[in-house]
Amino acid sequence: MTQTASSGRLTLVRLAPEHAADAARLHILGQPGAFLTSLGADVLTVLYRTLPQSPVGFGFAAIDPARPQQLRGFVSATTSVGALFAEMGTRRLPAFLPPLLRRFVGRPALAVRATQTVIYPFLHPTPQGTTPPAELLSIMVEPALRSVGVGALLVMALFTECQQRGVDALDVTVDAANVGAQRFYVRHGFTYTDAFTLYGRAMYRYRAKIAAGSTRVQA
Numbered sequence: 001m002t003q004t005a006s007s008g009r010l011t012l013v014r015l016a017p018e019h020a021a022d023a024a025r026l027h028i029l030g031q032p033g034a035f036l037t038s039l040g041a042d043v044l045t046v047l048y049r050t051l052p053q054s055p056v057g058f059g060f061a062a063i064d065p066a067r068p069q070q071l072r073g074f075v076s077a078t079t080s081v082g083a084l085f086a087e088m089g090t091r092r093l094p095a096f097l098p099p100l101l102r103r104f105v106g107r108p109a110l111a112v113r114a115t116q117t118v119i120y121p122f123l124h125p126t127p128q129g130t131t132p133p134a135e136l137l138s139i140m141v142e143p144a145l146r147s148v149g150v151g152a153l154l155v156m157a158l159f160t161e162c163q164q165r166g167v168d169a170l171d172v173t174v175d176a177a178n179v180g181a182q183r184f185y186v187r188h189g190f191t192y193t194d195a196f197t198l199y200g201r202a203m204y205r206y207r208a209k210i211a212a213g214s215t216r217v218q219a
């Protein structure tokens with residue numbers, strides 16, 4: 001999958017466990033002060049190593065073929081936040097516990113927020129009889145490469161994958177203060193659905209409808 005961004009020639013590959021440490025690096029650069037960032041590079045590395053190994057997790061990485069070990073950007077998503085968190089809280093717990101416990105020492109508020117994160121999807125289940133939307137979990141582009149179309153390549157690859165997985169809607173939660181990201185999502189067909197508070201911060205949820213049989217979002 002080779003794509004051209006105005007930044008030069010980039011290859012999109014599936015997000016893989018070997019991208020985890022660099023995905024964590026980009027996550028921290030892209031979301032300073034956010035809760036997941038506060039969990040630290042070790043926890044994020046386990047998260048990004050685990051996610052592509054899960055049947056409900058997927059994503060894409062933009063790499064420069066000349067430097068394949070360095071991510072220029074990535075996007076991650078899940079077809080079920082609940083199933084992903086359940087997997088992380090059970091089968092994958094041994095990988096998460098050591099870096100989490102190291103991080104929680106002396107920071108009890110972090111442990112409370114981590115618990116809020118894990119139980120959130122169970123408090124807001126999908127109504128019965130409706131197909132659950134997929135969730136865009138994170139999209140991060142190397143700061144020096146922003147605003148030249150890398151994010152657009154990543155989100156288009158994600159829409160195609162969602163369509164192939166039979167997903168008909170893709171949700172994303174964005175900090176209300178992150179107006180740049182909201183502009184980006186709206187440009188790619190997401191529309192505002194609702195607001196809620198998470199970790200004491202105002203969050204907005206946006207949704208893109210995925211058109212069946214097409215790689216384009218529905219207008």
Ligand SMILES: CC(C)(COP(=O)(O)OP(=O)(O)OC[C@H]1O[C@@H](n2cnc3c(N)ncnc32)[C@H](O)[C@@H]1OP(=O)(O)O)[C@@H](O)C(=O)NCCC(=O)NCCS
Pocket residue numbers: 030031137138139140141142145146147148149150151152153174178179180181182183184
């Ligand atoms: C949002 C982001 C993934 C978009 O990737 P990108 O490669 O810059 O996207 P594109 O070049 O296709 O589109 C550019 C648009 O992205 C948005 N954008 C650019 N820089 C941004 C930044 N620092 N923070 C948030 N959004 C930004 C703007 O809407 C921009 O449009 P504009 O040039 O008209 O202002 C990228 O900017 C980024 O990594 N931001 C920081 C992390 C983040 O906020 N992620 C989203 C929440 S999970």
